[in-house]
Amino acid sequence: MSKPRLQTFGEGFAARKVIAQAIDYPDGTHEIAHVHHRAQLVYATSGIVRAVTPLGLWMLTPGNALLIGSQIEHELHMVGQVSMRTLYIEPDSLSPQDHECRVIPVGDLLRASILGLFDAGSDEAGESRAALIVPLVLRLLQDAEEGPHAARLPLPVNTRLRNICESLIAQPASNDTLERWADRVGASSRTVARLFRQETGMSFGQWREQLRLAEAMSRLSVGHAVAQVAQDLGYADVRTFTVMFRRAFGSTPAQFVQRFRERGVV
Structure with missing residues (x-):
């Protein structure tokens, strides 16, 4: 495996506690594995972002951001047209995290503060405005509660298991049995x-179900039809999908979509 890239920003940005970068990605874009000296807040105002680290797969729905720790290897996958507004944060500006990544709910104030950094401009007035916004963003990130646990799916370190998991991520509708997957990777x-x-805390069936539900949550949140999501993820019918979704999230897929519509996201 090739060594991940180290992304830097040059001496001109070294003194800034927070560097804001806006990037729009077409559907299917993949940022290969890389690391930053800084922590990174990944926030998309539209589209779905999958972040993959050595230990987990993170599914970001609208309304949530992911704070990736300094020096944590990660790759990003874009589903749909993604408008990313990302912040690179000097590590000393944040308290140490208990985990490599943390899902952060983006409420109205945090969202306005993040977007305000991009509206500030680069002139003297804009720099002055940004100097006021940055401490607020850092405080809001520091005080933020942990986001939904369903956003993270643990990934195994074992190479054979990792190959199975990556294949399922690419084709979540696959209903191949554990025996068939084991044959493919040369294990019993x-x-x-x-x-x-041992490595994920779940059975193979539980892990695959969690993957499908995380995919479903992401696809529904950007407007995919319930019936289409059920079909694309390998469920026998909409009813089966609805039962599994309600069991995991406490609401039906239709109720989940309605909540997003009320917030003006879908």
Whole structure:
């Protein structure tokens, strides 16, 4: 495996606690594995972002951001047209995190503060405005509660299991059995089952179901039809999908979509 890229920003930005960068991505864009000296807040105002680290897959729906720790290797996958507004934060400006990444709900004040950094402009007045906004953003990030646990799916370190998981991420509708996957990676089904529990805390079936539900949550949040999501993710029918979704999230897919519509997201 090639060594991940280290992304830097040059001496001109070294003194800034927060560097704001706006990037628009077409559907299917993939940023290869890389690391930053700074922590990174990944926030998309539209589209879905998947972030993959050595230990987890993070699914970001609208209304949530991901704070990636300094020096954490990660790659990003874009689903749909993604408008990303990302902040690169000097590590000393934040308290140490308990985990490599943290999902952060983006409420109205944090959203306005993030977007305000991009509206500030580069003239003297804009720099002065940004100097007022940055401490607010840092405080809001510091005080933010943990976002939904469903946004994170643990990934195994074992190479054979990792290959299975990456194949399922690419094709979540696959209903191939554990035995068939084990044959493909040259291991016994018993070994694969044991390693899945050991490295992810879940059975193979539970992990695949969590992947599908995370995918469903992301697709629904950007306007995909419930029936289409159920079909694309390998469910037998809409009813089966609805039962699994309600069991995981406490609401039906239609109720989930309605909440997003009320917030003006879908």
